[in-house]
Amino acid sequence: MLALVLVTAMKNADNMLKQIIRAVDTSGDGKIQYEEFRVFVETAERQLLALFRSIDRDQDGRLNKEELHAAFQRAGLAVPKRRLAGFFDEIDMNRDGYISFDEWRDFLLFMPADHNGSALEAALSYYSSIVTVNAEGDSLVSEDTLEGLGYFVAGAVSGGVSRTATAPLDRLKVYLLVNTKASAPVALAAAKHGHPIVAIRDASKPIADAVASLWKAGGLRNFFAGETHSGNGLNVVKIMPESAIRFGSYEASKRFLAVYEGHGDPAQISTVSKFVAGGMGGMTAQFCVYPVDTLKFRLQCETVQGGLKGNALLIRTAQTMWADGGLRAAYRGLGLGLIGMFPYSAIDIGTFEFLKKSYTRSMARYYGIHEEDATPGNIATAILGATSGALGATVVYPLNVLRTRLQTQGTAMHPPTYTGIADVARKTIQNEGVRGLYKGLTPNILKVAPALSITWVCYENMKRILGLH
Structure with a gap:
């Protein structure tokens, strides 16, 4: 009868079932006799009672969470x-907030x-060995699927919030990097002649001019160009699925690599x-x-003073892009x-995870707690996110400039056209020097740092809200 009960309740825990039967069947005849079972239960009950009393510090015959936590610390x-x-x-079967000895014994008897x-x-x-088996003996694997979907939801929300908050800085960055007029010589000349203040003023002049030009072309709404007439539309349409796919794919890749490394734990994969x-x-x-990314950039570059606005501009820009080469035009610059994107995303996410891991290990050691309970707060998360994002964006920025110019070629703000990657790189360096590859870097960093701060803070909080670990 005992064997039948065990097989029914633990049919997916074969190894544990074998251990239990081996422990009870002291004669080794493959059968559990009543006397064997009685001896096993009495021995197990004495051991469990001793353990229970060592945890029950106030000796009131029941355990609370504080006593259990203190026992693990000791x-x-x-x-x-x-x-x-x-x-x-x-273990607390009656949900009264305490564990009685009967509950303790019944749960841990085997x-x-x-x-x-x-x-x-x-x-x-x-x-840990039995929580994955329910009362009917079925493995609870559906939680992994729900958790995987949760990462997509968390990524989508964090991306939408972050992009909305930093859209004006993105608009300013695109305006500067598609402008092919050289702007550095005056500032460099001032610096060479010993006028650092003048040099700083002249170096910042392109940004000031860009802000003035964008405001003149359409006021505050123009700083959100790349969106629909209703507001922050196209950017959010792009960033929410992008962020969802990015974080969801990242978590899925971690699980795959954990299996590849042979341990199956995504939290323990190597830094590489x-x-x-x-x-x-x-x-x-x-x-x-x-x-969608290409359409957004082209839309930003078609927003000029006296031109179409809102949905009319969006429709015309989409039609022009399609006429320019259909799907091929939409994916122009994809290789770049x-x-x-690989080094940017690798540096951004990898650096954040590395910094976060270093932080939690340090805090866990200092306070003597588990790393999971030493996760950084919102301020620390924001600083880590800004650092990793700025580093990644700076490293790959020249590729971002060339890609964006390929995507926006032939528009009102960027009329030049190119035959490919080599052509856009050659013309950029020829007309603007190596500095042209870093045009718009300052507003990009000013956008990326707060954007990634907001993204990571939102993502980490969404994971907590959704119970993702």
Whole structure:
């Protein structure tokens, strides 16, 4: 009868079932006799009672979460609060906020006795082994699927919030990098003649001129060009799926690489794998939303004083782009985009994860807690996100300039046309020097730093809200 109960309740935990039967069947005849079962239960109950009393510091005959947490700390076991809460709730069958000895014994009765390390560690390991099996014995695998979808949702929300907040800076960046007129000579001359203040003023003049020109062309709304007449439309239409795909693909890549490394735990993959996963997530997202990206850039470059506005401009820009080469025009510069996106996304996400891991390890060591409970707060997350994003954007910025000029060629603001990657690179350096490859870098950094700060803060908070780990 006992064997039948065990097989029914734990049919997906074969190894544990074999251990239990081996422990009860002391005669080794493959059968569990009543006397064997009675001895096993009495022995297990004595051991569990001793462990229960060692945890019950106030000796009131029941355990609360604080006592359980203190017991794990005394045993030198750093356990995440989330996991400890799950362990407690699983044992607290009547949900009264306490664990009685009966509940403790009934749950841990078949915990293997031949464990290495402390009894508490064995109890937690036993819990981890059976929580994936429900009362009917079915494995609860659907949570992985729901968690995977959750990363897409978290990415979409964080991307939409971030892009809306920084859209004007993106508009200013595009205006500067498609403007092919050289602007550095005056500032350089002032610097050479010993006038640093004048040099700084002249160096900032292109940005001031760009702001004035954009305002004159359409006021505040023009700083959100690349959107529909209703406001922050096209940018959000682009960034929400892009951010969702980027983060979702990143998490999926981590799981794949964890299996490839042989341990199956995405949280334990190597630093190199994290960078690779970040790059793969970025490339996947870039490919999926590239036509919308091209349309946005072309729309920004068709927004001029006295021209069409809103949805009329959007429709005409889309028609012109399609007439210019159809799908091929929509994916113009894709090679550069993917080449640039891999290192950018790898550096951004990989650096953020590396900095976050270093931070949590340091805090966990300092406070003597588990790393999962030492995650950075919003301010620290914002600083880490700004640092990683600015680094990634700076490294790949020249590729971003060339790609954007390929995408926007033949528009009102960028009339030159190119035959390909080599042609746009040659003409850019020939007309503007190497500095032309970094045109618009300042507003780009000013946009990327707060944008990535907002993105990472939103993403980390959304993960907490959705219960993703």
